[in-house]
């Protein structure tokens with residue numbers, strides 16, 4: 001038995017663990033109630049993908065890691081679902097790639113921002129951005145526009161997991177490289193990303209860290225080649241095909 005009261009051998013173990021983490025996130029004031037709905041939507045896509053990291057997603061995760069290592073100022077954006085599902089894992093990815101962590105919420109409240117920042121610190125984060133909110137993403141009229149001037153506003157590369165598409169679009173218009181993690185290949189954020197990662201954030205984040213570790217000593221020109229060889233439309237197409245064909249391993 002572990003974190004959730006079912007044996008790890010249970011065929012639905014991962015899914016049950018995920019639900020448990022999201023539920024706890026809501027109880028702790030980290031995750032919004034809408035986060036439960038978002039999770040349900042994600043699960044449906046994950047089921048159709050066979051609850052595995054498909055080959056094109058693994059490639060995208062490697063390309064995402066290369067982008068983070070090449071960036072001057074990478075930032076990982078954290079919302080209530082990400083904080084509940086992969087707190088230690090995002091802290092580790094940030095440490096390995098030299099990225100900042102910034103809390104950015106759709107349903108923004110000061111209490112939730114504080115609770116998420118505390119939660120990330122409990123999982124080893126030194127500095128968490130997003131509390132100052134002294135800059136605005138142009139062209140957005142909701143709470144997600146609020147960012148830190150020395151965080152997302154100033155970043156050249158941003159990892160954007162699990163969110164709706166308009167901030168993703170607005171960040172793209174600011175000239176930032178966006179790495180989007182979303183199980184829905186048709187979501188607007190995945191469609192506008194330089195690197196769409198169609199995978200569960202539970203698998204995607206640790207796998208990006210593993211790729212970042214193995215690419216750490218790779219020269220910049222070789223990293224650039226990995227980035228240049230990537231075709232986002234092909235990654236989206238491969239994920240949609242996997243979902244539509246329904247061919248599970």
Ligand code: PTJ
Nearest residue numbers: 034035038042079080105106107162163182183184200201
């Ligand atoms: O914490 P907040 O206030 O910033 O709110 C966060 C949520 C997720 C509630 C908010 O961004 C939202 O409502 O998002 P959407 O529009 O429901 O989009 C969430 C996307 O993430 C959907 O395309 C889901 O398929 C996808 N998704 C859900 N769970 C996962 C996922 N993608 C990867 N891994 C998951 N575990």
